[in-house]
Amino acid sequence: MHSLKMYRATGGICKLQRVFGAAQCRTKVLSVENMNPHVKKMEYAVRGPIVIRAGEIEEELRQGVKKPFTEVIRANIGDCHAVDRLLNDPNYPSDAKERAQRILNSCSGQSIGSYSDSSGVRVIREDIARYITERDGHPADPVDIFLSTGASDSIKTIMKLLMTAKDGKDRAGIMIPIPQYPLYTATIAEYNAYPIGYYLDESNTWACNIPELKRAIKEARSECKPRAIVIINPGNPTGQVLSRQNIEEVIKFAKEENLFLMADEVYQHNVYAEGSAFHSFKKVINLDPAVKVMQLKSISAKLCSSVSGQAVMDVVVNPPRPGEPSYDLFIKEKDFVLGQLKKKAEMVTKTFNSIDGISCNAAGMKPDAFYCFQLLEEAGICVVPGSGFGQVEGTFHFRTTILPPLDKLTGMMEKFKVFHENFINKYK
Amino acid sequence: MHSLKMYRATGGICKLQRVFGAAQCRTKVLSVENMNPHVKKMEYAVRGPIVIRAGEIEEELRQGVKKPFTEVIRANIGDCHAVDRLLNDPNYPSDAKERAQRILNSCSGQSIGSYSDSSGVRVIREDIARYITERDGHPADPVDIFLSTGASDSIKTIMKLLMTAKDGKDRAGIMIPIPQYPLYTATIAEYNAYPIGYYLDESNTWACNIPELKRAIKEARSECKPRAIVIINPGNPTGQVLSRQNIEEVIKFAKEENLFLMADEVYQHNVYAEGSAFHSFKKVINLDPAVKVMQLKSISAKLCSSVSGQAVMDVVVNPPRPGEPSYDLFIKEKDFVLGQLKKKAEMVTKTFNSIDGISCNAAGMKPDAFYCFQLLEEAGICVVPGSGFGQVEGTFHFRTTILPPLDKLTGMMEKFKVFHENFINKYK
Incomplete structure (x- = not known):
């Protein structure tokens, strides 16, 4: 029972995993035989078998194995960093400094300016594994965790492995929700794969309906080799949260269809x-x-994700605990940020729902794009048309974030209402 | 006279550029017609034309154009960051705090925890342009500068544009030095391109000989469509520094052969x-x-490189100047680091040159890989075999860095000498 998770180092979390095939004898969803042959062909010397063996020897030394030397000198890649000594400042709370020192101790040259292992700093991956174990009540292994430069990097790294390196009907097919975050369609296009769109059910809080999944994969079989299903939960841009029962249904579907399951849980x-x-x-x-x-080799070709970003990830998964000097301030700030987001979510939903529906027609531009351009030109509000995320034919959406500060967002919603009423009057 | 440069945000610099074709009527080396069709097909809504227009409107507002609003509210992507107020600490020199504040002022929410433009924070790109202008005596434009997550990310981004998306003899050919840094061969393999190796001249301090370039491209024409030449200067792993005359010859060659020129100057x-x-x-x-x-669209699919890394890049290109409080400490530390590297380079060269040559044969493993494994197992020294970088048939090398601290490196060289003598005695 292993799992592969990739954590974006800049704050959120993205998990990517696959479901066992239904029968032992069936071809594995993703195996060395059926993975992207171009990735198999790659070699990357400075992080190759010699360096892997060096890590093993270090582990043997830690376990007390006698060697003709007491430490491995790593002269394989370059780190020009001197030790940082700025941690004596009395103005920072002691637990924050201890955390920082612990991460630094796990970095080459005790500096986050150095390269880490390709998969990330060891203690940070340990903290992530503990965080997941506590969250899910299922064990997680640091060896299965890879730190990447943002969710985009994780998703591209895993999707790359699934490519067939073939054209036409032999292309890899990737099931993606509609609406989806455009990273997925962009990556699928870049890799010459086939997007298998499945519609989320807007009338049912954007739920993920299994009959719709079955329809989508059935229609796509003549166009590609379906290899994976992407689930974004909570949804982006839709914001829906899947129920436990819905999740179980999706896992069952992936198992039946022998699909690699990529769960984006940022x-x-x-x-x-x-x-x-x-x-x-x-x-x-x-x-x-x-x-x-192969995946480790593939990410080795980029050395490692930004180590300062990795350190920030540790703060996410290993926050101050009750009794520690930073705890009260941390909770106060966290509650404030999440509380503001909750207020903004409610306020935006309420305002939008109080505005009459819209139906318009604009020459030369999709109606939602036309609407968004007008909104930008007339009210200075920058949102994104739904056509960029995918939507049911004949319906039109836009995506807005709720992240501007509350007072600015309140003003924005007022402007929005005025704009929308004028727009409807003009184009109805 | 524009230029495209990509700066790795984590310290070094990588420049990528192309040379004009010889005649105006000739097909451009890299044009929208002949670029990677998969990248052309990509769409990325949250950073698409609406967001580009939002940037233009902000610029218009700055220039005093009258609008029905005074600022653009960007609700297109998510930034959950509050303003950081840790810059009042009297223990840090005032110029360092001013630099930090200036960078923060250029970030959304005045926080490096926010996303930047896909191509990087504007003031940092301005500082880089000024740095290049001062270095070269030629103007550089911030609009032509893209910040990436390390040199690897830059190189992959540009190389991707050059792909033909075709197999066999229609694949893109990329000229790379041998020895080369393995990132290039790895990326070429991953993209299913064809590596056109040209040998550096070891007997002439690893110079880049034009007849060898001509030989390499001539032989490769039956295997691929040559599209670009990679020059690593100073060399990695070879360390050579090209003369001005040699550089002029290479530029002439690229122009004659209509090749995109990627200059890796990290x-x-x-x-x-x-x-x-x-x-x-x-x-x-x-x-x-x-x-x-297209390139901007392509990098938009990853939002932006780590903003903390970008901020570090600014320190590289905009260091303390004479008279500023940090200047003396900066120069002291910089001189120490570069001085140590110089000492280590001399010491390592001298020691290696004092050791007798080696010629060996080991069953089941390339001789240089065998040598490196033995060096690791017996002396705990981790270096990389030359076969991973490419070398002239029948010659064997390894690559070592000179970056461990001077005392550790001195000890390493002593161990190395003993190991090497034992190794020769055992396998001669």
Whole structure:
């Protein structure tokens, strides 16, 4: 029961995993045989087998194995960093400094200016594994955790492994929700894969309906080789939170269809609706160990993600605990930020729902794009048309964030209302 | 006279550029017509035309154009950051705090925890342009500068544009030095391109010989469509520094052969040999503006590089100046670091040159890999075999960095000498 998770180092969390095939004898969803042959062909010397062996020897030394030397000198990659000594400042709370020192101790040259292992700083991955274990009540292994430069980097890294390196009907097909975050369609286009769109059910709080999944994969079989399903939970841009039952249905579907399951759970802390709760997809999951080796080789070609970003990730998964000097300030700030987001979510929903529906027609531009351009030109509000995320034919949406400060957002919503009424009067 | 440069945000610098075709009527080296069709197909809504227009409107407002609003509210992407107020600490020198404040002022929410533009924080790109202008005596435009997550990310981004998306003889060919840094071969393999290796001349301080370039491209024409030449200067792993004359010859060659020129100049501060000096490749350079739009779209699919890394880049290109409070400490530390590197370069060269040559044969493993594994197992020294970088048939090398601290490196060299003598005695 292993799992592969990739954490974006800049704050949110993205988990990517696969479901076991239904029968042992069936071809694995992602194996060294059926993975992207171009990634298999890659070699990356400075992080190759010699360096892997160096890590093993270091571990042997820690376990007391006698060697003709007491430490490994790593002269394989370059780190020009001197030790940082700015941690003696009395103005910072002691627990914050201890955390920082602990991370620094785990970095080469005790500096976050150095390269880390390709998969990330060891203690940070340990903290992440502990965080997941506590969250899910299922064990997580630091060896299965890879730190990346943002969710985009994680998603691209895993999707790359699934490519067939073939054209036409032999292209890899990736199931993605509609609406989806445009990173997915962009990456699928860049990799010459086939997007298998499945519609989320707007009339049912954007739920993920299994009959719709079945329709989508059935229609796509003549166009591509379906290989994976992307689930974004909580949804982006839709914000829906899947129920536990819905998650179980999706896992069952992926198992039946032999699909690699990519669960994008970046927004797990952003659940505002009454009665909603976040459930992780991490249940019965695995990644072929031989593919994991290839994946590690593939990310080695970029050395490592920004170590300062990795350190920030540790703050997310290992926050101040009750009794520590930073705890009260941390909770105060966290509650403030999440509380503001909740207020803004409610306020924006309420305002939008109080405005009459819209139906318009604009020559030369999709109606939603036309609407958004007008909104920008007339009211200075920059939102994104729904056509960029995908939407049911004949329906039109836009995506707005709720992140401007509350007072600015309140003003924005007032301007929005005036703009919308004028717009409807003009184009009705 | 524009130029495209990509700066890795974590310290070094990587420049990528192309040379004008010989005649106006000739097909452009990299145009929207002949660029990677998969990148052309990509769409990325949250950073699309609406957001570009929002930036233009902000610029119009700055220039005093009257609008029905005074600022653009960007509700297109998410930033959950509050303003950081830790810059009042009297223990840090005033100029360092001013620099930090200036960068923060240029970030959304005055926080480096926010997303920047896809191409990087504006003031940092301005500082880089000024740095290049001062270095080269030629103007550089911030609009042509893209900040990336390390040199690897830059190189992959540009190389991707050059792909033909075709197989066999229609694949893109990329000229790379042998030995080369393995990132290039790895990326070429991942993109299913064809590596056109040209040998550096070891007997002539690893110079880049034009007849060898001509040989390499001639032989490769039956295997691929040659599209670009990679020059690493100063060399990695070879450390050579190209003379100005050699650079002019390479530019002429690229022009004649209609090749995109990628100049990797990450190590421009690491020149130690007497009489050597770094010259930038930036002379007559350009990038098709329509391709630049595609490139910007392509990097938009990853939002932006780590903003903390970008801030560090600013320190590289905008260091303390004489008279500022931090200047003396900065120069002391910089001179110490570069001085140590120079000492280490001399010491390592001297020791290696004092050791007798080696010629060995080991079953089941390339001789250089065998040597490196033995070195690791017996002496705990981790270096990389030359076969991972490419080398002339029948010759064997390894690559070591000189970055461990001087005392550790001295001990390493002593161990190395003992190991090598034992190794030769055992396998001669």
